[in-house]
Amino acid sequence: MDFDVIVIGAGYGGFDAAKHAADLGLKTAIIEFREMGGTCVNRGCVPSKALLAAAGRVRELGDAAHLAGFGITAGALQFDRQGIADHAAQLVATIRGNLTKTLERAGVTIVRGEGRLDGPQRVAVREASGIERVLTARDVIIATGSDPFVPPGITIDGETVFTSDDAIRLASLPQWLAIVGSGYIGLEFADVYTALGCEVTMIEALDRVMPTFDPDIAKLAARRLIEGRDIETRAGVLASRVTPGRPVTIELVDAASREPVETLEVDAVLVATGRVPVSATLNLASVGVETQRGFIPVDDGMRVLVGAEPVPHLWAVGDVTGKMMLAHTAAAQGVVAVENIVGGERRIDYRSIPAATFTHPEIGSVGLLEAEARREAEEQGYELGSVRSYFKANSKALAELESEGMLKLLFRKDTGEVLGAHIYGLHAADLIQEIANAIARRQSVRELVQEVHTHPTLSEVVEAAYKQAAHALAA
Numbered sequence: 039m040d041f042d043v044i045v046i047g048a049g050y051g052g053f054d055a056a057k058h059a060a061d062l063g064l065k066t067a068i069i070e071f072r073e074m075g076g077t078c079v080n081r082g083c084v085p086s087k088a089l090l091a092a093a094g095r096v097r098e099l100g101d102a103a104h105l106a107g108f109g110i111t112a113g114a115l116q117f118d119r120q121g122i123a124d125h126a127a128q129l130v131a132t133i134r135g136n137l138t139k140t141l142e143r144a145g146v147t148i149v150r151g152e153g154r155l156d157g158p159q160r161v162a163v164r165e166a167s168g169i170e171r172v173l174t175a176r177d178v179i180i181a182t183g184s185d186p187f188v189p190p191g192i193t194i195d196g197e198t199v200f201t202s203d204d205a206i207r208l209a210s211l212p213q214w215l216a217i218v219g220s221g222y223i224g225l226e227f228a229d230v231y232t233a234l235g236c237e238v239t240m241i242e243a244l245d246r247v248m249p250t251f252d253p254d255i256a257k258l259a260a261r262r263l264i265e266g267r268d269i270e271t272r273a274g275v276l277a278s279r280v281t282p283g284r285p286v287t288i289e290l291v292d293a294a295s296r297e298p299v300e301t302l303e304v305d306a307v308l309v310a311t312g313r314v315p316v317s318a319t320l321n322l323a324s325v326g327v328e329t330q331r332g333f334i335p336v337d338d339g340m341r342v343l344v345g346a347e348p349v350p351h352l353w354a355v356g357d358v359t360g361k362m363m364l365a366h367t368a369a370a371q372g373v374v375a376v377e378n379i380v381g382g383e384r385r386i387d388y389r390s391i392p393a394a395t396f397t398h399p400e401i402g403s404v405g406l407l408e409a410e411a412r413r414e415a416e417e418q419g420y421e422l423g424s425v426r427s428y429f430k431a432n433s434k435a436l437a438e439l440e441s442e443g444m445l446k447l448l449f450r451k452d453t454g455e456v457l458g459a460h461i462y463g464l465h466a467a468d469l470i471q472e473i474a475n476a477i478a479r480r481q482s483v484r485e486l487v488q489e490v491h492t493h494p495t496l497s498e499v500v501e502a503a504y505k506q507a508a509h510a511l512a513a
């Protein structure tokens with residue numbers, strides 16, 4: 039064998055798998071045909087958070103009423119679109135460079151080219167020059183990630199109609215931008231573009247905006263993140279045809295009846311309708327694997343499955359598996375795969391993986407949605423507990439003049455085990471981690487309520503919820 043482990047794809051999943059394998063002394067290669075770092079570093083988390091960091095400052099410094107509350111008056115605010123775009127591009131270059139160096143230092147062989155399976159334990163790599171060679175490895179990890187999904191009828195030109203791949207370049211600030219999709223990517227870009235002065239129309243096929251969020255959190259968050267901004271929404275409609283140009287035309291049809299509703303003419307359209315796995319060119323048939331809508335079936339130990347049976351020495355991690363498509367999920371799956379390659383018995387615990395939306399303010403969630411928890415409670419015969427704590431009762435939030443926000447905590451009323459949490463409010467993305475850790479340990483609010491939280495911090499919002507929940511158990 040040429041290697042102990044070959045990883046196909048150098049996104050977050052592939053990176054963590056390769057690094058961990060090399061750290062454990064395995065002879066490891068990683069194959070990548072685009073930029074090192076994959077979606078997160080080049081087209082996802084990293085540049086979008088850089089744009090959001092700048093947009094957040096513009097929003098805050100431009101909010102005279104908010105500043106006046108602190109006794110501050112700021113002068114006329116100016117920003118430079120290209121400067122903000124450069125900040126994102128610079129950050130991408132830095133993180134991509136660091137990540138590549140980390141792999142090199144760990145002793146991972148970086149192979150540039152497109153990888154595909156060539157039967158069991160064999161990977162064919164086509165280099166940019168067209169030369170193809172076959173590498174062998176005891177174990178192969180597929181980490182080929184995902185690309186933006188573009189629904190049929192929508193034509194992308196990369197300038198007036200684009201996906202997040204282009205939006206992160208912030209090449210222009212269209213006066214009127216339509217965003218198709220109100221998931222976390224659509225919301226984050228709505229935050230960026232409205233802070234920078236664009237008007238946004240958000241188009242959602244389901245009957246309410248933010249359909250994937252806890253409904254109570256979504257309702258509260260939408261008041262500020264959508265209704266409080268220059269954003270109008272159209273829910274229950276599909277963008278059936280989007281034609282690039284100046285203007286861009288969007289034909290909207292009713293999502294249920296498919297009857298035409300209206301045609302909009304806007305300056306640009308961002309298509310944020312989800313992501314599709316990158317698996318079509320992997321030659322999975324050579325090992326008998328059938329995908330499910332392109333996603334590679336895996337067990338919780340990250341073994342690739344044919345039916346219920348694992349394929350020997352074949353693993354898949356990250357977005358291509360379709361499980362909680364987030365960078366930290368991909369990374370965690372990568373580590374689990376490698377631990378199992380060296381004989382471990384690790385399983386990924388999706389319930390304790392948090393998710394965050396980095397709007398201003400943020401949204402964080404972990405574990406079960408309330409509807410899922412209710413179903414589980416009925417099936418398993420326990421009573422579901424649900425408590426809410428509010429940022430308006432928190433000293434730190436009040437000091438920051440950011441007292442809007444809520445935490446909903448879901449727990450078992452018999453054992454006190456925490457089942458899920460949903461937060462909207464200042465730094466919710468950081469706050470959710472504490473509850474994710476508690477879920478990972480399957481802790482009860484009985485224990486959690488004994489943990490002392492620093493005063494005054496936002497973490498006391500979590501403490502207040504634990505106290506209420508513990509009280510509800512005792513009652």
Ligand SMILES: Cc1cc2nc3c(=O)[nH]c(=O)nc-3n(C[C@H](O)[C@H](O)[C@H](O)COP(=O)(O)OP(=O)(O)OC[C@H]3O[C@@H](n4cnc5c(N)ncnc54)[C@H](O)[C@@H]3O)c2cc1C
Binds near residue numbers: 182183223319365368
């Ligand atoms: C706008 C946006 C914002 C996001 N923000 C966040 C966030 O804040 N937090 C978060 O956790 N997640 C975020 N995500 C999601 C996150 O980017 C993905 O979940 C993560 O990148 C998945 O990692 P991966 O390793 O599975 O795949 P990818 O990052 O997609 O990497 C796969 C790599 O494989 C390569 N590849 C594919 N096929 C082959 C082949 N045949 N041969 C060689 N190489 C190949 C690709 O070029 C790519 O580099 C965001 C995504 C987007 C689009």
